[in-house]
Amino acid sequence: MDLYNIETYLRPKSLREVQDWQPNWNWLAGGTWIFNEVQPQVKTLVDMQRLNWSEIEVTPGGLSIGATCIQNDLLDFSFPEAWTATGALKDAVRELASFKLSHAATVGGNICLALSASTFAPVMIALNASYEIWQPNGEPYFVNAIDFQTAPQQTILQPGEVLRRIKVPDGNLTQWQTSFKRMAVCTAGYAIAIIVTAYHPQTNRVRFGIGGSIKSPRLIEFDTVPTPEQIVSAIGAFSPQMYIDNERGSAAYRRHITQVLMQRGITELTTGIKGKRRY
Known part of the structure; x- marks a missing residue:
């Protein structure tokens, strides 16, 4: 769906380029939802693709998933064999939507949209994940997945804040x-x-x-x-x-x-x- 009311399109390479956040601005990740219905309140889209937040990383502490990671990339990634709990992440992709959608939609977008039928939210909660939140003019902070969504399509995110990455501890992946x-x-x-x-x-x-x-x-x-x-x-x-x-x-x-x-x-x-x- 075309968004005829959009007046400005921003493509920042870093969060420092996003200044003076306005109420009629909106983050754009995969775009599968925002272009799916009328958004009369949105005048400016801030495209996240050039931020390069699409990583999937195996770290000493566990798993790190960038907010703009395409959902289907989780199906193709080779997780450590001992991380048996990653099967739930793959099931979240398979059960979310169509093949076409999962090749464009992002993990972070699904979490931040906060639909009651989100497949990723209960997975992240079961795995005791935490979310790293970046602020336009402040230090990043972490919030537990269980505390992120407060109601259907409502989260703790304040204007201008954005989900940077999801972290799952190694201890909640191994042998589960x-x-x-x-x-x-x-x-x-x-x-x-x-x-x-x-x-x-x-x-x-x-x-x-x-x-x-x-x-x-x-x-x-x-x-x-x-x-x-x-x-x-x-x-x-x-x-x-x-x-x-x-x-x-x-x-x-x-x-x-x-x-x-x-x-x-x-x-x-x-x-x-x-x-x-x-x-």
């Missing part, structure tokens, strides 16, 4: 096994529940990244493999107002599906019997 489960009204439709389960066989620790069914992604952790009753109790602690209630699915239905997918995810990982990703 993951399961990605997604439920939609129709197979390729908008997700009404997404559950990313991370399981550490040596310690029996379990982490559930929850998205799709609730207004902002959440984390549930267990020190040992939970029983069905413990899963029911854990999601019962969520406020009823936290669940999305719309034409795609009622709050009660989304809560039930969340419970079902959590149970299927941990059963798959503890039995070794591979199930479906998409329902």
Whole structure:
């Protein structure tokens, strides 16, 4: 879609070139969302491509993913063999959208758009990732993935702030096994529940990244493999107002599906019997 109201197009090579941020400015990463619907409030686009933030790096501390990394690049990257949890990152790409979209959309763009059906947000939460945020006139700072999104299409980012990179600690990648489960009204439709389960066989620790069914992604952790009753109790602690209630699915239905997918995810990982990703 053409954005006829755009008056200025900036292509900075560094963040220092972006000065005096205005309310009608908008960052442009892959562009798959911003060019998908009318943006009457946007007058200036700040293209991020020349910032060269598209890296995927294996570091002594773990994994670093640049904000403008194309999603499909995660499928082609050769991760260390011991990093078994990176399967969840690849599943997030496979379950997000079409082949065409994943070759243009960025990892950071999906996270910052903060849709309830984001496939990356629950993965990053399950892997205990952190986000490096750059400010136009200040020092960079880090925020935990669980604290980044506050509501559908709302994050902690202030005007002019931008996600620079995602970091996942080595300890949350090594020897963890993951399961990605997604439920939609129709197979390729908008997700009404997404559950990313991370399981550490040596310690029996379990982490559930929850998205799709609730207004902002959440984390549930267990020190040992939970029983069905413990899963029911854990999601019962969520406020009823936290669940999305719309034409795609009622709050009660989304809560039930969340419970079902959590149970299927941990059963798959503890039995070794591979199930479906998409329902």
